[in-house]
Amino acid sequence: MAVEYDPALIGRVFEVTDPVSVTAESIGKFCTAIGETNPLYTDAAAAKRGPYGGIVAPPSFAVTFRNGRHFFTHVPRFGRAGFDAGKDVEFRAPIRPGDKITLSSHVKEIYEKTGRSGSMVFVVVRSTVQNQNGEAVAHIDHRFMNRP
């Protein structure tokens, strides 16, 4: 069975979020929440001597920016409600205090797979994490799994 969907969905940006300001405090709180101790992310003096010349956010900070309120109304569903099956994140540049981050999202791919538990439809949504200079600091591919 081939999964049916409107091909015009693929690649069309359905959401661009309002900018979120990154502060030394928001990076610090995230580091505490995830148990981060690496001086590159937590120690201003040590980070200054490091490769980035100052504190940067740990890579996984890139996935913490919230999608817009209507994000899920734009994610195609097949059958029962989809769930978060995983992510593929490409980290391109560090996020720094003072950055203003937006997410823009589109459906990248829809495909079907048959596993031990039966047929599954995967919807891959790509969110590009961009800073105030228009630089893509990360691409996040969300994989949502549906049971048709």
Added chain:
Amino acid sequence: MPITSLDSVNVGDTLGPQEIYLSKDQVRNYARTCGMEAPRFMDDEGARAEGLPGMIAPGNMSLGLLSRLVTDWIGMSGARLARLGTTYRQPVQPDHTLTVSGFVTHIEPGEKRVEIDVWIENEDAERLVIGTASVLFP
């Protein structure tokens, strides 16, 4: 042990294991810090109301723990985590001890790239989250 340079890395080198007792408070704190206050990340009652057997940790928190495993290994060597892919196989439940581990599967000398398998296990050695990471050296 953090690495110092690409020359010091070999296929089969291990990352971790890092044993982490994940408390409900830690999960709640992560969820609140990241604006993810869904009932399933707050307490057992909220999770049951959503049809789950009990409270779970956000997938992003697992991704964060795997990312931390790799960046701890990178240390101050100047390498960077370039890619991390995760698959959530089973829910991660708080009030359990997790083991976060990895090992080097491949080295691409021309690109100065190292490929790593990473995973999170529970006390029964079930791999709840699995993933792959790419690290680039300067």
